[in-house]
Amino acid sequence: MSEEKQTAEQVETEEQEEMAEQAVTEEQHDETAAEDEALQQQIQELQGLLDEKENKLLRVQADFENYKRRNRLEMEAAQKYRSQSIVTEILPALDNFERALQVDAESEQTKSLLQGMEMVRRQLMEALKKEGVEAIEAVGQEFDPNLHQAVMQVEDENFGSSIVVEEMQKGYKLKDRVIRPSMVKVNQ
Template identity: 35%
Template sequence: MGGRTLIFYLVNAKLSYISKTRKERRSAALTKAHEQSDSEAEEAPEERTEAEEKRVSNEELERLERDLEQKTAQAEEYLNRLKYLQADFENYKKMVARERERYEKCATEALIKRLLPILDHLEAAFTSAQSCKDLVSFVKGIELIYLDLLEALGQEGLKPIKAVGEKYDPYKHEVVMTVLDEDAPEDMVLEELERGYMLGTHVLRSAKVALSKHAKPASENDASTAAEET
């Protein structure tokens, strides 16, 4: 009986080992299957995410391309408008230049027409001067011609600058010399050496004048002398 018991024990141990091995293999297979399933489950979202990102990138690229085409069309439209405006402005400048040239010619022509009678009077005066015996009448005729000339130029906006007896105005008067005169107010124009003229409100030529000055008091002269000596 002892031998049979040993054999029975060995057979049972072998069967237990085989059963345990099968269970372990089955468990390992199930574990591996679960791991593969989990791995596939993890990889699937990643693949979907990459696909979605690719789709979004394509949509964004298409949107950017549409925006670029739209902006390019707008830029071309603005450029064409700018070209038209530039052409219009160039035409406007040419028109203004032509109008100004025409106006200047008309103004010059009008002035010359006003001066022609004065030129005729001067020629007549020079002709009569050869046989004129009345110098007073000749001078009177020249004076009338001079007044006609002033009137013609006055119609163009020219007028003489007042000088003698006026207070010194640095805008209108150019001091050529000073004269000590205690009787006249200081800085008053005593003499006009060359007449000045205004054209509208613009000084065309300043009047050259002699200006009155008062003598400095003795105290000021002494102070000036002391300063120079120092």
């Protein structure tokens, strides 16, 4: 029995060793699983940070593109309407030229002076026209509050309702922008 006992002890020792190895393997497996889980969690955190940074980058790029577009549009508008302030300053002088030209000339000297004034007025209008300034047509047109400023209402059978009867002060546009609306009398 001693041999059997030894064999049984040997088998039992081997089983114990196998169980110990299995326990160590399971322990290592548990440690590896815990490490894997920790690594997966780190990967998810890093992926979240990366996604957040990518979103911020995309927003910054979009903001910059919007800034460039707004800046370009402002530059185009500034270029398009660059002469608006000088035109606004010149309009009262142009009004005075037109009032002066309405004087009846009795002498040759006055007629000559009026001709000179008319030439200057024409040159001034040509220069303004090159910049994109044009007079707003008013008399006979339907009243448009975007182009005309009504200062009086009259009753005139020769004109239809809401038609401009008389222009009291010329209005002007610079390209597509009204610089000064026409002051008009409107038929009721």
